[in-house]
Amino acid sequence: MAEFSIHHLEGTRYVEIHLDHETVRVEAGALCYYVGDIRIHSPLVPAMRSLFKAVLADEAVYRPTYTGTGVITLESSLGGFHIIELNGESWILEKGNYWASEGSVDIKFHRERFMTGLWTGQGIMYLQTKVTGYGKVVVATRGPIECITLEEGQSVAVEGPYVIGRTADVKFTTRRATANFMGIFTSGEKMLRMYHGPGRVLLNPSPYWRYRMMSERQGHASLPSQSTL
Numbered sequence: 001m002a003e004f005s006i007h008h009l010e011g012t013r014y015v016e017i018h019l020d021h022e023t024v025r026v027e028a029g030a031l032c033y034y035v036g037d038i039r040i041h042s043p044l045v046p047a048m049r050s051l052f053k054a055v056l057a058d059e060a061v062y063r064p065t066y067t068g069t070g071v072i073t074l075e076s077s078l079g080g081f082h083i084i085e086l087n088g089e090s091w092i093l094e095k096g097n098y099w100a101s102e103g104s105v106d107i108k109f110h111r112e113r114f115m116t117g118l119w120t121g122q123g124i125m126y127l128q129t130k131v132t133g134y135g136k137v138v139v140a141t142r143g144p145i146e147c148i149t150l151e152e153g154q155s156v157a158v159e160g161p162y163v164i165g166r167t168a169d170v171k172f173t174t175r176r177a178t179a180n181f182m183g184i185f186t187s188g189e190k191m192l193r194m195y196h197g198p199g200r201v202l203l204n205p206s207p208y209w210r211y212r213m214m215s216e217r218q219g220h221a222s223l224p225s226q227s228t229l
Helices: 048-057 114-119 209-218
Strands: 003-009 012-026 031-041 065-074 080-093 098-102 106-111 127-141 146-150 155-158 163-167 171-176 191-196 199-203
Touching: 003 080, 012 031, 012 080, 127 163, 146 155, 155 199, 163 191
Parallel strands: none
Antiparallel strands: 003 012, 012 065, 012 098, 031 065, 080 127, 080 163, 098 127, 106 127, 146 199, 155 191, 163 199, 171 191
C-alpha cells in the first residue's frame, strides 16, 4: 500500500506519498513535484455524467492518477491535512476537502436530500464526494481534527460547516436552533446541522492561526485546497 505522511515546514503543511509500483489519485493541480519513475494519467474527455456532477458539486472535474515507484510531494497549505484509513466502509466528504487517495479507493458523488440542501444554503443540488473501499484517503482541513464516535441514538448539533466528513451510516439533517420560532432572531443561531449515529464524524472546530490570519486578510475562509502556497 502507498505510504502517506504529513510534514510541517515554515508554518505550512504538505503531504508526501511514497509509491512502490502503486497507483494513487490526486486532486487536480495539487502536485508540487515528484522523484522517480512515475506516470501521470488524466482522461482528456470526462464522462458527461461525471462532468455534470463535478460542476454542480463545485469539485475538480479531473483527478489524475499517479502510477509507478517514487515519491510525490503535494502543494503546501496554511491549513492542514488528515488521513482516513478505509476498511471497506464509505465516507462522505464536504466540498473541497478531498485531496488524495490510494488507487483502490472508489470515488463517487453523494447527493443530500432536497430540503437539507436548501436549509444549509447549498442549493437544490447538494453534492459531496463519497469515498468507498480499502486504503488511505487524505482530506484537506482548516485546522486540527476532532473525531467524534456516535452510538445508536446519539447526535451532535453543529452550527455551520465545521464537519468535514462522516461515515456514510451517519444521518445528516437540519433543524431550527431554538424551540420557539422567534428565538432564531434573538439567539444569534438559526439552523443547526444535525448528525445522527451510529458512525463517526470528523470536526474541524478551529483553523490554524496562520490560516485564520490569511483568511481574515482575504475577507473569506477558503478551504486549504484553495489557499495553498
